[in-house]
Amino acid sequence: MSASTHAAAMGAPAELDRCPIMGTYGPPSVMFVRGEGSWLFDRDDRQYLDLLSGLAVTSLGHAHPEVAEAICEQSQRLLHVSNLFGTEHNAPVAMTLDRLLGGGGQVFFANSGAEANECAIKLARRFGGGPAGRFAVVSAYGSFHGRTLATLHATGQPAKHEAFQPLPEGFHHVEFGDLDALRSAITPSVAAVLLEAVQGEGGVVPATDEYLRDVRELCTERGVLMIVDEVQTGLGRCGSWFAHQHAGVQPDVVTMAKALGNGVPIGACWARADVASAFRPGDHATTFGGQPLATAAARKVLEIMEREGVPARATAAGARFTDALGALDHVVGVRGRGLLLAVELDVPAPDVAALLLESGVVVNAVTPTALRLAPSLLITDDEIDEGVRAIDAALAQVAATSGGAS
Numbered sequence: 001m002s003a004s005t006h007a008a009a010m011g012a013p014a015e016l017d018r019c020p021i022m023g024t025y026g027p028p029s030v031m032f033v034r035g036e037g038s039w040l041f042d043r044d045d046r047q048y049l050d051l052l053s054g055l056a057v058t059s060l061g062h063a064h065p066e067v068a069e070a071i072c073e074q075s076q077r078l079l080h081v082s083n084l085f086g087t088e089h090n091a092p093v094a095m096t097l098d099r100l101l102g103g104g105g106q107v108f109f110a111n112s113g114a115e116a117n118e119c120a121i122k123l124a125r126r127f128g129g130g131p132a133g134r135f136a137v138v139s140a141y142g143s144f145h146g147r148t149l150a151t152l153h154a155t156g157q158p159a160k161h162e163a164f165q166p167l168p169e170g171f172h173h174v175e176f177g178d179l180d181a182l183r184s185a186i187t188p189s190v191a192a193v194l195l196e197a198v199q200g201e202g203g204v205v206p207a208t209d210e211y212l213r214d215v216r217e218l219c220t221e222r223g224v225l226m227i228v229d230e231v232q233t234g235l236g237r238c239g240s241w242f243a244h245q246h247a248g249v250q251p252d253v254v255t256m257a258k259a260l261g262n263g264v265p266i267g268a269c270w271a272r273a274d275v276a277s278a279f280r281p282g283d284h285a286t287t288f289g290g291q292p293l294a295t296a297a298a299r300k301v302l303e304i305m306e307r308e309g310v311p312a313r314a315t316a317a318g319a320r321f322t323d324a325l326g327a328l329d330h331v332v333g334v335r336g337r338g339l340l341l342a343v344e345l346d347v348p349a350p351d352v353a354a355l356l357l358e359s360g361v362v363v364n365a366v367t368p369t370a371l372r373l374a375p376s377l378l379i380t381d382d383e384i385d386e387g388v389r390a391i392d393a394a395l396a397q398v399a400a401t402s403g404g405a406s
């Protein structure tokens with residue numbers, strides 16, 4: 001792609017020879033200008049079936065009319081006051097999240113997933129007693145927890161660390177699913193274990209229920225906090241309100257973000273009340289976190305999610321997708337939970353994803369051999385079937401051109 005095409009796809013005048021946006025994402029291929037439910041539209045009004053939802057963000061689909069109305073109304077009432085003052089949606093949103101998480105906790109509002117995790121890490125250090133006490137965090141290889149310096153180091157992908165040394169101290173990694181490795185890694189300096197219930201960026205790799213139960217037991221036994229990062233998996237996506245609930249465990253801290261505002265930036269860190277109370281006024285803060293626009297969106301999102309029973313819908317739609325995709329040529333397997341799925345292929349996934357985009361379907365190659373699907377939780381059966389037909393056609397075409405096994 002030429003520099004000027006890149007610039008144009010980012011909204012710069014086509015005649016610019018250098019895009020004024022930093023190149024952290026690589027060149028975009030399409031500019032989307034609007035959306036409706038499971039559909040996106042580009043500048044030429046071409047329509048695309050969105051099977052990715054941002055990255056598991058727009059769980060109620062694009063431009064949901066009730067969410068749009070809540071945002072619109074709030075924007076005409078009050079956008080922002082300092083967190084030194086109260087605003088009307090904070091407590092209702094926190095109460096709903098607390099109820100969905102089993103109760104007995106408190107919430108801190110942030111603006112993103114990384115910030116929700118930063119809050120969890122700071123809380124673990126505060127609860128652990130500061131530098132004289134417990135401060136370290138053990139997380140898993142293959143995990144993803146964010147791009148700030150601390151969450152980058154918690155992210156168990158060493159290749160992402162190299163360019164950004166020195167990273168903050170106090171982060172250790174173990175193999176995901178290996179309880180003995182975790183047991184050995186919990187030294188006296190460890191304050192918390194931080195895990196995803198399904199590793200999202202790592203390739204849609206679910207933890208087993210047994211592993212999560214064993215981790216819970218181990219954390220309790222050693223007196224360290226169990227933090228579950230539900231930034232991608234939370235809020236119905238995996239067929240339960242939070243993915244760890246499949247295992248019947250109660251973490252001490254849970255972080256979330258992506259789906260909470262259906263596209264409006266908001267994150268949250270929930271913690272058991274006695275853990276949360278380690279934070280004193282002045283210990284943690286954010287200018288924008290929990291501001292009325294974001295919490296108005298989140299309040300409406302949660303109301304719709306409960307009314308629509310999105311966890312059950314994700315389970316049913318996920319089963320329909322899994323059965324249909326599993327029967328296709330060139331599909332080696334389908335893994336994941338609910339509507340967070342990876343389709344393992346015997347042909348190169350990036351080629352399939354690129355061809356699908358050309359044919360009007362948005363997915364993502366989460367590994368070199370797997371496509372990730374994270375569609376709207378309100379996707380219809382017809383849309384699922386249409387998506388499967390498009391994936392089938394793209395697989396056949398890539399296999400024919402790349403000589404993949406058939």
Ligand SMILES: *Cc1c(COP(=O)(O)O)cnc(C)c1O
Pocket residue numbers: 111112113114115117144145146147196200201229230231232233257258
């Ligand atoms: C996306 C993601 C994050 C980071 O969220 P941002 O909003 O991009 O900061 C953290 N953890 C998990 C599991 C994620 O999927």
